[in-house]
Amino acid sequence: MERVTMADVANKANVSKSTVSQYINNRFEYMSLETKKRIECAIDELNYQPNIIARSLKQKKTYTIGVIVANILHTFSTQVIRAIEDECQLKNVNVIVCNADDQPSKERKYIETLRAKQVDGLIIFPTGGNLDLYKKLEKSGYPLVFVDRSVENTDITSVLLDNEKASFLAVDHLVKKGYRNIAFLTTSIEMNITPRIERMNGFKKALQKHNLPLLEQFCAGEQIHKMQEKIHFMFSQDEVPDAIICGNDLTLLEVLKFCRKKSLIIPTDIALVSIDEVSFSEIYNPPITVVTQPSYEIGTYAAKQLLKKADDHEKTEETIIRFEPQLVERSST
Amino acid sequence: MERVTMADVANKANVSKSTVSQYINNRFEYMSLETKKRIECAIDELNYQPNIIARSLKQKKTYTIGVIVANILHTFSTQVIRAIEDECQLKNVNVIVCNADDQPSKERKYIETLRAKQVDGLIIFPTGGNLDLYKKLEKSGYPLVFVDRSVENTDITSVLLDNEKASFLAVDHLVKKGYRNIAFLTTSIEMNITPRIERMNGFKKALQKHNLPLLEQFCAGEQIHKMQEKIHFMFSQDEVPDAIICGNDLTLLEVLKFCRKKSLIIPTDIALVSIDEVSFSEIYNPPITVVTQPSYEIGTYAAKQLLKKADDHEKTEETIIRFEPQLVERSST
DNA sequence: CTGTTAGCGCCTTCAC
DNA sequence: GTGAAGGCGCTAACAG
DSSP states (O other): OOOOOHHHHHHHHTSOHHHHHHHHTTOOTTOOHHHHHHHHHHHHHHTOOOOHHHHHHHHTOOSEEEEEESOTTSHHHHHHHHHHHHHHHHTTOEEEEEEOTTOHHHHHHHHHHHHHTTOSOEEEOOOSOOHHHHHHHHHTTOOEEEESOOOTTOOOOEEEEOHHHHHHHHHHHHHHTTOOSEEEEEEOOTTOOHHHHHHHHHHHHHHHHTTOOOOGGGEEEEOGGGHHHHHHHHTTSSSOOSEEEESSHHHHHHHHHHHHHTTOOTTTTOEEEEESOOTTTTTSSSOOEEEEOOHHHHHHHHHHHHHHHHHHOOOOSOOEEEEOOEEEOOSOO | OOOOOHHHHHHHHTSOHHHHHHHHTTOOTTOOHHHHHHHHHHHHHHTOOOOHHHHHHHHTOOSEEEEEESOTTSHHHHHHHHHHHHHHHHTTOEEEEEEOTTOHHHHHHHHHHHHHTTOSOEEEOOOSOOHHHHHHHHHTTOOEEEESOOOTTOOOOEEEEOHHHHHHHHHHHHHHTTOOSEEEEEEOOTTOOHHHHHHHHHHHHHHHHTTOOOOGGGEEEEOGGGHHHHHHHHTTSSSOOSEEEESSHHHHHHHHHHHHHHTOOTTTTOEEEEESOOTTTTTSSSOOEEEEOOHHHHHHHHHHHHHHHHHHOOOOSOOEEEEOOEEEOOSOO
């Protein structure tokens, strides 16, 4: 175990702890070359490594941030996390990632323990279930950034996709391709989760714009484990969809599962466009048309915002930042 | 910002800091109900949260472990990490995940900064490039567990797949199905990375067992960005493979890309089995036959081992633990 | 049952 | 140029 402390180094080098401290922090200005060398030697003879915990206690900074993601199963989440980690790496800060598993209670627990661990700030994909806590953090000036979802009645910086536009892109594309019975399907909208709601609204508006009727059974949010049933229902009505917009990657998976089960040919029997990229979209048979989010940019931006807040503790002006979605046409439409 | 400290609580409740400390640590045995209540009130009036950093400094324990993964792009890595996180959550320890990106220098840096942050132990998917460091950690008794890969000349607990068996399962299956020109392809074997080497050796032994000849160009390790070329070469010889075993998920992706480009029909033109599960194996057209690792069990086991070591600091007896692979037959063979 | 007293390992004035 | 001293917030004997 690491036992060697600054005092040991000081002893060995015949200087005081403070001098060693200076050395560690690269304050060489007033240090004689000779003592510098002695300290250097002592350090690597003893194989000394500063204890960052102790430093953190003093400096009230841990060079660690926390990320609490609502549901890590989404490809989008993992991509954003990757971007955050890369950005933080550049600034030499570590990242602790926690998965709230869509449960506000877990989220709350994580927020509390991460704060207790004195992380310098938090990036949260909010479940939406802890408004009081969010507000308390906001009021106390704690560095905080929301990603993917926003929370009403707060001014917390939120980095989001232009979700309505994502739906517009999908609908416009399908209409142009000649599809008219377009359905929209996504995961549960019970918790009023921003992207799902906004994408659904966007879908409805886009239909209007194209003077297409909105059939109730063609627009749904449903829990994953009831999704098959829902799709089945969609296809058992008089009017059957000729295209489905999947509100996110998990929905796409379910729809593909259904197509396979029913031997539906894509895009002949049914066209598909997914909002959110998936790992296999290019190599799937057929390759899947997709509306992508710039997830890497979103993550990088969020991290930069947070690190800035953590640094100078001044509020940023903007509170909601929207990124542009983009349609990638492949062969499923 | 959180300013309130134990002293504040002590003041407010008219007790000493130590009493508050007792309270925080649930040592109520000798505490009068009345002071207990007073402290309780003070705490939530002030909205006090203990500073875990300070506690860590004292206790020399951070309730945080580090995971350094050689390459986070592998599905296997992410699954193991998920398992580790779940296991640690149960024990209330946090996890810091770092991606070494296959670079020993990055790995070294992460090991050092995580140690400096006093994490209670490290789970490493070793790049293999830091033998001296591994040995130093081992000698100092620092809690350490290797996953996925082992390192020669160390006795560090390593949690691995029975890789040779994985190849045997794949070959046996293909032979039974009537394939005879079986090829094996994986990512670069320059760094002697355990699973790649072992799977390749297993492949060779399995061919022998079935009295099948080993064609040199049918057994290769190649860097991802040169993989297309390599596959192309394989298919441009006199003898062409009728089945390919992909040594890992990234290889599978490349092979699928190739099949798509060349419009090869699976399994008619070429049969495919992948060692390592992928997210889309069930919904792909056709669904992909796979040899899976019990990645969740592997992660859980590794985490348990590490937490045990971190707790009682005694060495575990076993050093290499092998888990059993399993063949999942689908339609690509 | 509760308070006093020392640190944990480091950083930071401020003397010298 | 360097050292002494105090303190970050908490825990852990040990008194009382």
